[in-house]
Amino acid sequence: MTTATTYRTLLRTPGAAAFFAPTAAGRVGIAMTSLSIVWLVRDATGSYATAGLVTGAFAVADALAGPQAGRLIDRYGQRRVLPPAVLAHAAAVATLVLSAAGHAPGWLLAAAGALVGATLPQLSAVAQARWSALLDGPRRSSLPAAYALESLSNSVAYLIGPALVSTIAAAGRPVVGTLAAAALVVAGGGVLALQRRTTPPVVPRDARRPHHRRALLRPGFLLLIGVNATIGGFFGTMSIAVTALAVERDRPGLAAVLFAASNGTGLLAVVLYGLRPWRPHPRRQLAAAGALLGVGSLPLLAAAHLPAVTAGVLLTALAVPVVLVLGAVLADAVVTRGVLTEAFAWLGSASAAGSALAATVAGLAVDSRGAGGGLLVAVAAACATAACTLAGLRALRPPPGPVPEP
Incomplete structure (x- = not known):
């Protein structure tokens, strides 16, 4: 697969574009959902605290219910689970909108927000599973490029979605933003459910063996959970720390500039990564990217020097995706x-x-030590990610024999 045609060739794989397009649209809706809830609830109640409570309930429910939805999909198949899932999500969003319009109490709004999160279709996981099934056999070497394409789609969605919601809400239509987000999620998930050609086969009930469930407890997978948790920690910390740095310098616009530079660098990194095959085993590539994240975060410790912080933001953005x-x-x-x-x-x-x-x-660290405290937490999260990826050199070593499959 040549460098210039990698992504184009992937999307020309029979059935690929048909499921990639609705997933991309649905991702924009998912990227809009959390912020749209903030605008909706703030407009209805006049309280940022209530908006934060409802958004937090949404996020927690999404995180807890997502794996359970994935388990149902693995057991019964995408064709059976996705349609009721998108209908349930539409009903949940309608419940939240009506509750907000009716000036429901905060606890009821939080319950409705949790329902929205619990029913949010796991479109990214579904799409990744489809790529895995589609690129089976001799095309397996294209899988990293396929996942890079998914990451690129996700990054673009989180550039477009929040900006779109903010624009709609600033025009005085926060309800429209919430409904638009739900429409994209439901439409994307619904069209995806209709794409039967690339639906991964379901493992028959009588072929399921205990090793299927135990696979999620293997040291290698648990280590990957740690990698994602710590890199999520880096995300969450940087949003707080960079904003605090901009406020401390009395340059609020600086945060937007740094976030835009980080997002642009991340997009470039994932595009370039997916454009060519890489010889080292993925676990070695992961260790190298993790090391870059850890080392690249060290300039963030020089919070008083903007050029150093900027360098840290750009270096870590190269590694994260x-x-x-x-x-x-x-x-x-x-x-x-x-x-x-x-x-x-x-x-x-x-x-x-x-x-x-x-x-x-990070919020507590910023309150006690200023932006420098928040950036210190970010460096700790980045170094923890690097440590996990280095541990992966051993934990993710291929087994001597093939992984058992039914």
Whole structure:
């Protein structure tokens, strides 16, 4: 596969574009959902505290329910689980919108927000499972590029989605933003459910063996959970620390510039990574990317020197998306096909949990030590990620024989 045609060739694989396009649209809706809830609840109640409570309930429910939804998909198949899932999500969003319009109490709004999170379709995990099934056999070497394409789609969604919601809400239509997010999620998930050609086969009930469930407890997969949790911690910390740095310098616009530079660098990194095959084993690539993240974060310790902080932001942005892509590649290799969707969902939940926990710690650090304290937490999270990836050199070593499959 030549460098210039990697992504184009992937999308020309029979059936690939048909499921990639609706997934990309649905991802934009997912990227809009959390912020749209903030705008909706703030407009209805006038309280940022209530908006934060409802958004937090949404995030926690999504993180807890996501792996369970993935488990159902692995057991019963995407065609049977996705349609009721998207309908349940539509009903949950309608419940939240009506509750907000009716000025429901905070606890009821939080319950509705949790329902929205619990029913959010796991489109990324579903798409990754489809790529794994589509690129089986001799095309397996294209899997890292496919996961890089998924990462690229996700990054673009999180550039477009929040900006779109903010624009709609700023025009005085926060309800429209929430409904637009739900429409994209439901439409993307619904169209994806109709794409039967690339649906991964379901492992028959009588062929499921105990090793399928045990695959999620293998040291290699647990280590990947740790990688995603710590890199999620880095995400959550940087959003707090960089904002605090900009406020301390009395240059609020600086945060937007640094975030834009980070996002642009990350997009470039994942595009370039997926454009060519790499010779080292993925676990070695993961260790190298993790080391770059750890070393690249060290300039963040010089919080008083903006050029050093900028260098740290750009260096870590080069490493983060590659670590996430390789985590998906290695998870695909470590677990069995019967729990693959659930495994991908667990990785996403680990990132969300790490981000939420680290954001809380970073907030406390900023309150006590200023932006420098928050950046110190970010460096600690980056170094923890690097340590996990280095441990993967051993824990993710291929087994002497093939992984048993039914």
